[in-house]
Amino acid sequence: MQYMALIYSAEGASDVDEQTLMAQYGTFTQDAVAAGVFKAGDALQPIATASAVRVKAGKPVVTDGPFAETKEVLGGYYLLDCANLDEALAWAAKIPTARYGTIEVRPIIVWDN
Amino acid sequence: MIRAHYGRVLAALIAWLRDFDLAEEALATALLRAVETWPRRGQPDNPPAWLLSVARRAALDRLRQSKVRAAPLARATLAMLAEEAEDMPNADTPIPDERLRLIFTCCHPALAPEAQIALTLKTLCGLSVGEIARAFLVQETTMAARITRAKAKIAGAGIPFSLPEAADIAARRDQVLAVVYLIYTAAHSAYEGDTPTRTDLAHEALHLAELLFALRPEPEVEGLLALLYLHESRRCARSTESGALVSLRDQDRGLWDARLIAKGRAHLAHALGQRHPGAYQIQAAISALHAEAASFAATDWAQIAGLYRALEGLAPSPVVTLNRAAAIAFGGDAGAALEMLAPLQAALASYQPFYATRAEIHAQLGAHAAAKQDYRRAINLSSNSAEQSWLAAQLARLP
Numbered sequence: 001m002q003y004m005a006l007i008y009s010a011e012g013a014s015d016v017d018e019q020t021l022m023a024q025y026g027t028f029t030q031d032a033v034a035a036g037v038f039k040a041g042d043a044l045q046p047i048a049t050a051s052a053v054r055v056k057a058g059k060p061v062v063t064d065g066p067f068a069e070t071k072e073v074l075g076g077y078y079l080l081d082c083a084n085l086d087e088a089l090a091w092a093a094k095i096p097t098a099r100y101g102t103i104e105v106r107p108i109i110v111w112d113n
Numbered sequence: 114m115i116r117a118h119y120g121r122v123l124a125a126l127i128a129w130l131r132d133f134d135l136a137e138e139a140l141a142t143a144l145l146r147a148v149e150t151w152p153r154r155g156q157p158d159n160p161p162a163w164l165l166s167v168a169r170r171a172a173l174d175r176l177r178q179s180k181v182r183a184a185p186l187a188r189a190t191l192a193m194l195a196e197e198a199e200d201m202p203n204a205d206t207p208i209p210d211e212r213l214r215l216i217f218t219c220c221h222p223a224l225a226p227e228a229q230i231a232l233t234l235k236t237l238c239g240l241s242v243g244e245i246a247r248a249f250l251v252q253e254t255t256m257a258a259r260i261t262r263a264k265a266k267i268a269g270a271g272i273p274f275s276l277p278e279a280a281d282i283a284a285r286r287d288q289v290l291a292v293v294y295l296i297y298t299a300a301h302s303a304y305e306g307d308t309p310t311r312t313d314l315a316h317e318a319l320h321l322a323e324l325l326f327a328l329r330p331e332p333e334v335e336g337l338l339a340l341l342y343l344h345e346s347r348r349c350a351r352s353t354e355s356g357a358l359v360s361l362r363d364q365d366r367g368l369w370d371a372r373l374i375a376k377g378r379a380h381l382a383h384a385l386g387q388r389h390p391g392a393y394q395i396q397a398a399i400s401a402l403h404a405e406a407a408s409f410a411a412t413d414w415a416q417i418a419g420l421y422r423a424l425e426g427l428a429p430s431p432v433v434t435l436n437r438a439a440a441i442a443f444g445g446d447a448g449a450a451l452e453m454l455a456p457l458q459a460a461l462a463s464y465q466p467f468y469a470t471r472a473e474i475h476a477q478l479g480a481h482a483a484a485k486q487d488y489r490r491a492i493n494l495s496s497n498s499a500e501q502s503w504l505a506a507q508l509a510r511l512p
Contacts, residue, residue: 001271084273085223086281107270 002039002108003080003088008072009101011046016096024096032080037091043076072102079108118161119239120324124211125165127218128274130172133236133264139172140164212237213328214274216321220289221272228263229292230299235260237324238317248314249299286329290337290393293321297341315345326380335384336394342377343400346370358499362409374404392428395420414444431460439470447477465494469504481511 014021025043032038052063066073075097082088085105092103119140126136143164157163219232227249234240234248246256266272277285297318322338350368352358359365381397399420406412421437435457442450451474454467461467472487488508495501 003271082271084271084275085221086273086275086277088271089223090278090281 001082001084001088002110003082003085003092004106004108005078005080005088005092005095006074006104006106007076007078007095007097007101008074008104009097010071011073011075013100014097015100021096028094028096029078031094032078032091037080037082037087039079039081041076041078044074047073075101116239118164120212120215120237121210122161122164122168123236123239124215125209126168126172127215127236128209128211129169131274133267135172135175136168137236138175139168142171143168210328212324214276216289216325217276217285218267218272218274220285220292221267222285222288223270223272224263224266225259226292226295228259229288230295231256231260232263233292233321234296234314234317237321240313240317244313286331286334289325290333293318293325294337294340294393296321297344315348319345332384332387332389333391333393335380336391336397339377339380339384340393340397340400342373342380343397343404346373346377346404352499356499358497358503360503361403366408369404374401377401378404390423390427392424395424395427409443412443414440418444431457432464432466435461435464435467435470438474442470442474442477447474450474451478463494465491465500468494469507472507476507476511485511 016024029038029041032041047066050065052065054061054063078091078095080088080091082091085107088105088107092098092105095103097103122143123136123140126140127133130136130139146167147160147164151157216233216237219236220229224232231245231249234245235242240248242257242260243253245260246253249256276282296314299314319341322334322341326334326338346369347361347364349370350359350364350366377397378401381394381401384394385398399417402413402417402420418437418440421433421440425433425437434453438450438453438457441453451471454471454474457467468487468491472484472491475481475484475487485508488504488511492501492504492508495504
């Protein structure tokens with residue numbers, strides 16, 4: 001099964017300096033690739049760069065930023081191919097941000113045709 | 114009789130089919146067949162193997178008939194299952210015990226706690242949705258939706274039907290034990306109406322604890338089993354015939370079940386002998402000290418307070434500290450106990466036993482006005498009429 005690990009944290013909340021964090025993410029990604037679990041993964045630009053779009057009365061309305069003030073924001077994701085939820089959760093727990101943020105693990109819908 | 118086999122046969126079916134609903138449906142068909150044929154032809158030599166074999170055939174029939182399930186994936190599964198079905202168990206084959214895998218799946222931490230409890234009672238104990246709903250005082254439709262959501266999550270999120278990895282097993286086992294303990298406490302403390310009516314749940318919890326211990330004979334599992342035997346030994350003394358609650362202090366110790374106490378103590382001694390202490394073993398040890406005491410006053414309160422301190426070390430919580438304070442007060446040092454309670458008030462502001470305990474301590478110290486105030490708060494916080502009348506009686510006793 002494929003699982004999306006969505007990485008949430010308060011911006012700037014890291015428990016180590018940025019260089020160390022990047023190195024830790026590098027190690028995690030390498031491990032996931034080596035185990036054949038890694039399908040995709042990216043980091044997102046800070047929330048200040050976000051735009052929101054909704055269609056109102058047939059016209060797209062673009063606004064600045066996210067929809068609600070939330071403490072933890074989506075900062076990146078991994079797409080992981082795992083045998084089951086336990087395996088996905090074990091990988092998610094190794095994502096460095098899990099130490100100071102939250103990793104939401106969601107299975108990907110597989111369309112039959 | 115038939116229900117005794119329910120969990121075992123269902124677990125074997127789920128292990129085979131990987132589908133809770135299909136397994137339950139198939140087992141229901143088999144049980145119906147049993148009710149029709151056993152009285153006439155007599156019970157088969159191996160009832161669970163008979164049920165499993167009939168249920169497997171029913172599941173295969175259902176899969177073949179169903180258009181919904183005939184998706185490409187299901188067709189492949191069907192072919193595989195049909196092949197496996199060739200070596201169906203006959204009356205002599207012992208059926209594999211998959212109940213441990215089932216209970217770990219039902220108590221998976223990714224499921225909501227109330228869903229874990231409901232699913233465990235439904236699948237392992239074979240309780241109906243209606244019975245579970247009545248036991249937990251929710252509408253049957255609410256409980257049915259809760260169970261359906263949990264099953265959908267197991268399938269949709271890929272919660273495995275397997276034992277956890279070695280690294281997770283201790284935490285996940287504690288989760289399973291917590292579910293069994295919650296089922297038991299729901300039976301004897303959370304009832305609301307006028308009489309305690311949930312003896313069934315207590316039996317199911319004991320049955321689950323016995324099953325877990327048979328499957329995983331570990332000290333903490335045995336600690337929980339001992340704790341439940343010891344709690345259960347006091348059932349008859351815990352309430353009057355009219356349903357009024359009787360506190361430990363006022364219980365007729367002659368009503369305590371000596372056979373259950375002996376069982377509890379034997380399991381506790383064996384568990385403690387393994388030298389892997391844990392929270393359930395300590396709670397069982399506390400319960401055993403109560404069981405050994407000739408009266409409330411003659412209870413070894415010093416040792417009980419010491420055990421609560423050990424429990425605070427293992428699993429710190431304000432409720433445990435409250436219990437230690439109560440033991441210290443019963444041991445005679447109400448002043449020290451009152452001092453211990455002050456820092457707990459914020460955390461336990463809406464916890465009925467906090468005020469009931471403090472009321473008793475105030476009363477011991479002769480502070481009757483403060484005691485009355487706390488009894489009134491406790492009564493307001495209680496949703497249980499038996500408990501309320503007990504508290505009101507304590508209040509009325511004060512000068």
